[in-house]
Amino acid sequence: MNSFFMSMLLGPAPGGEPGTFDFTALLPIVAIIAIFYFLILRPQNKKQKETQKMLSALKKGDRVVTIGGIHGIIHKVSESSIILKVDDNVKLEFNRGAISSVTSQAKEEKEEKKALENKEDDSESSDSED
Numbered sequence: 001m002n003s004f005f006m007s008m009l010l011g012p013a014p015g016g017e018p019g020t021f022d023f024t025a026l027l028p029i030v031a032i033i034a035i036f037y038f039l040i041l042r043p044q045n046k047k048q049k050e051t052q053k054m055l056s057a058l059k060k061g062d063r064v065v066t067i068g069g070i071h072g073i074i075h076k077v078s079e080s081s082i083i084l085k086v087d088d089n090v091k092l093e094f095n096r097g098a099i100s101s102v103t104s105q106a107k108e109e110k111e112e113k114k115a116l117e118n119k120e121d122d123s124e125s126s127d128s129e130d
Contacts, residue, residue: 055096058082061106066098 058064062074064084072084075091083093 054102055099058096058099058102059106063103063105064099065101065103066094067100068098071103 058074058077060074060077064074065071070084070086070092072086072092074082075085076083081093081095082099083091085091
């Protein structure tokens with residue numbers, strides 16, 4: 001069995017002496033490794049880095065979804081866990097890793113509320129001028 005693989009790798013190279021190493025026999029193996037890296041390992045590492053970045057950026061007031069599908073607002077953040085406010089009097093504690101996605105961040109919500117209030121104020125003032 002061992003001689004079979006050796007004969008594949010050490011077979012006569014085109015125009016060379018018998019028993020010399022044939023680098024062309026390694027090309028398919030190198031190609032498979034490269035394809036494996038670019039199609040599987042690289043995207044997985046990229047997604048893992050994005051997830052770590054998202055988990056480290058969690059703060060109070062963010063709307064999140066857990067891996068179990070529970071939607072809530074972050075009430076308190078500690079080093080290893082997060083307390084979510086699910087309803088008025090319901091707070092649940094989760095590990096940071098249980099957060100699957102952030103649906104909206106605290107700053108964005110405040111800015112959106114201010115923008116809506118400003119639009120309402122503008123529309124009311126233009127109605128009263130008429």
